[in-house]
Amino acid sequence: MPQPLIPFGKQFREKYFTNIEKDVYPVNHGSYGVTPTPVHEKYIELITQNAGYTDKFMKYTTRDIYINSLKEVGKVVNSDYHNLAFVDNATSGVNTVLRSYPLAKGDKIVVQSTVYGACGNTVKFLENRYGVEAVVVDLEYPITNEEIVAKFDEVLKKESPKFCMFDTISSMPGVVFPFEELVKLCKKYNVLSLVDGAHGIGNIPLDLTELKPDFFVSNLHKWFYVPFGCAFLYVDPKHHNNIHTLPVSHSYLDDKTELSPEDQQNRLVDRFWFTGTKNYAAIQVIPEAIDFRNKVCGGEQTIYDYCHKLARDVGDLVSKKWGTSYLDQTSTMVTVEVPTAKFPEIVANWSKLDNEVYHQMFAKKAYTPCIVHNGKLYARFSCQIYNEIDDFDNASDVLLQVLEEVATNKSKL
Known part of the structure; x- marks a missing residue:
């Protein structure tokens, strides 16, 4: 199978996705996409x-x-x-x-x-x-x-x-x-x-x-x-x-x-x-x-294989760390249940708290979209060729930190 000109991950990001700020954890490609520097x-x-x-x-x-x-x-x-x-x-x-x-x-x-x-x-x-x-x-x-x-x-x-x-x-x-x-x-x-x-x-x-x-x-x-x-x-x-x-x-x-x-x-x-x-x-x-x-990345299958495998790896890593599970129908995005036993008020009041949660995520340069579905809070991680597993390891830690900070601020409930 054709291979990328340089390995996918941080090395690829430094070469071909230079518009992404250096200290950002880019784990939400699915919402808006990111254009590679040569195309941009x-x-x-x-x-x-x-x-x-x-x-x-x-x-x-x-x-x-x-x-x-x-x-x-x-x-x-x-x-x-x-x-x-x-x-x-x-x-x-x-x-x-x-x-x-x-x-x-x-x-x-x-x-x-x-x-x-x-x-x-x-x-x-x-x-x-x-x-x-x-x-x-x-x-x-x-x-x-x-x-x-x-x-x-x-x-x-x-x-x-x-x-x-x-x-x-x-x-x-x-x-x-x-x-x-x-x-x-x-x-x-x-x-x-x-x-x-x-x-x-x-x-x-x-x-x-x-x-x-x-x-x-x-x-x-x-x-x-x-x-x-x-x-x-x-x-x-x-x-x-x-x-x-x-x-x-x-x-x-x-x-x-x-x-x-x-x-x-x-x-x-x-x-x-x-x-x-x-x-x-x-x-x-x-x-x-x-x-x-085709020429830089190695073609559609090469891109998909990397991103899909990374999504599975992210699901395994984060769900194990959180003690939860992720939804089976994974593509290059993976949806993981967020543990909320310590702060159930987050789920009950998500429509009132989501903007505050996201505001604090952006301040920490690690935005992960979430949704309350079927009585549970889920986080969606998007995997791309400029990502490596530690992007998601860090972003998932930030998510829990922010949820705990917002939950302890009772004045917002």
Whole structure:
């Protein structure tokens, strides 16, 4: 198997992730991502270059940039680039689909109880505005993938929804979701599948030709090393007429507008490549990120193997140290139960205390996102090629120190 140019970990961080402050414990890659220094420098170079003659750049260059980067992403996820579009982030992609697809009052959308908050609010908006009904599949971890699929099977069979939205990897808890089985389940019950792959490309292998979802969205700025905000949206060709840009802009066409075969093939590209003035440099630098992953890091499998093994090692280390356990569905993130026997008030009052906890974590340069789920407090650790095990050893110590400090300050309860 190809190897990185220099070993992953601190040595790799010092060479290729120089923008991270020296004394930070970077254990939360999953929230926003971090761009490698060579890719970041190319990004800044392109911003400057594109400003040299803005009129010419915007009028005659952006479409070629857009299509070139679509083609490169298409190779990674095995999709015809005509079925892809760039959006700002996964939440924007979810909104693009749900707020442009022709839904009617009484149509049902199935989501899981661990749905990402912003995407859950999009469904609430549709409920309030249009009378769409949300159907929630209640999930309490620890739970097996087989049990998750069985719960969805029961709901899809009973409710006959229009849409089912689910994750590739859930945000909090940060666990791999059985998305491949659920796409098949949606086909079985003639339900439209909308896959929130915010944690997708660059994290787990994706083959959209094999998967065949109706809709799929994934952030390029989280795990794929592209500057934020940049994500891609996949739309099955049979839905191209129904999906419109967010915002609706110059390229708008009514769903019923008929085009020539060539124009219909390019319908998604022609609608999405320009929706208004924006910074194209994040899209433009995608080939640079791909080159970095392949030539410097040794390729997708080499990156994944290191990060996945580290996540397992972190789960073993921290759970043993804490005397707890971690959730089985581990990718490059691992979710570990936090011991709270000494300060149960933390769990009971988490919604009031979380900002204070995070404030103190940031002061100690070791931020770890946490969530109360199923009556327990969980910490999510993200593992990346610039990490080593002691990053998480230290960050987990900081977390317990902060929790104890906040719990002893009774005035905040």
